[in-house]
Amino acid sequence: MSQSIEATIVVVDDEPSIRELLMASLHFSGFEVVSAATGSEAIEVIEKTKPDLVVLDVMLPDIDGFTVTRRIRQGGVDAPVLFLTARDDTQDKVMGLTVGGDDYVTKPFSLEEVVARIRAILRRTRQEGEADPIIKVADLEINEDSHDVTRAGEIIDLSPTEYKLLRYLMDNEGRVLSKAQILDHVWQYDWGGDAAIVESYISYLRKKIDGVEVRDENGAKKKVTPLIQTKRGIGYMIRAPREEQGSTD
Amino acid sequence: MSQSIEATIVVVDDEPSIRELLMASLHFSGFEVVSAATGSEAIEVIEKTKPDLVVLDVMLPDIDGFTVTRRIRQGGVDAPVLFLTARDDTQDKVMGLTVGGDDYVTKPFSLEEVVARIRAILRRTRQEGEADPIIKVADLEINEDSHDVTRAGEIIDLSPTEYKLLRYLMDNEGRVLSKAQILDHVWQYDWGGDAAIVESYISYLRKKIDGVEVRDENGAKKKVTPLIQTKRGIGYMIRAPREEQGSTD
DNA sequence: TCTCATCCTGTAGATTTCCTGAGAAACGTC
């Protein structure tokens, strides 16, 4: 969200709700988005649009996603593809998807997941110098390539959901996010449970992120300053602590 | 209210009282407002008007709000939507409502809430540039993104209602607001209590906003100048103090 | 100055929201 990436993406899915969900989310994340509902339409649109990336459902009513990929590659388009697959698709089919810059996510996905994968692919594809996989808030860092998380230098181990939640918060540093927003972005789109789960995961994150102890100059143990804040009745926010202005200005 | 945003909004709700409440309030807030009472009428009006934003009740007599959204998006309108939902279907259907610049408020809402959400959406949607989340009166500032409130640099912690009240006052800087007006805007439209509660909250705000102490050049503690004024028999107003010439206090 | 309406603010109880630990279920790994 923070940095505008300026890339064109073609979204291919026959289910209107999923297509629109992806379009809205990607558009809002700063991408140029075009869509297609069938395989043949996809080929046409992709060859015309020459996108930087294609989000492609493998299960399409007419031509399956792999064939679509083959066709567009023959047509001279070598944009990377992010496949959308059903969870029960056999492993062998999914095998080989991760070669050549392509990747996949399983349905039902979370928007966080999709956007993160897209960013990762583009980062890899675009080579260039400015591909920085590190997101930073104060002394908290996450590396999008290695999925490493460190606080004040200490390595922190997070579960997948904890990681996604943290990344979403950090992507929106200094902005209060409601529990509904967090649910919509971090959890799978078919999630039917209660927003209370967000509270639990915030609690887990706090224990791991804000519960870190470091040693100061004297060797005494000291808790780090909390970064995750609760805005009661509104939501949660992550932010670097304000500069202490002890100066009498 | 202060800054004229000049945007066109379509309001869709089948209940005439709510529709008119919203229309009046939004019109007064400086928006161009058109309305519709049913889903089909909404689609027609929206495609003709091409508004900057749509306020849409999800529960409509003919076509539900989600379908309306899909239809207008297919029709080439990609205006963001502020959904109005009943409090009890927040769990099932709310999923994805906060995606892609969209948002929602639950009925019964307060007008403050609706206007604030609309501003937030427009701020985010209208791309970069002059998106300023800060509202300022003298040395009092509120940040709409982080919900931070500062007076003379000091961070102030406000409850949700206090925050809404302050925002309403600041949005109407230099204008006296009656207790009835405040009640109508800051509290939910079905509020049945006494207007005396406004006095209580004004009192809370004063303690927090106008009770701040700062240190002057000599290091002596000094109260800030009060910003919240009572107009006896009329209402309340917030305003930057006039240029002091020969302060006798 | 007196009176009355209006406003201010403290107290207290009810309500809402949040935090966190414990446990069940699902999942992946060896």
Next chain:
DNA sequence: GACGTTTCTCAGGAAATCTACAGGATGAGA
């Protein structure tokens, strides 16, 4: 198949917030 991890639910308790109410303070007008 056994184990550890992860995800999710639930519920108790703590804390913040909301609201009503009432006595005191203040201001306007007679």
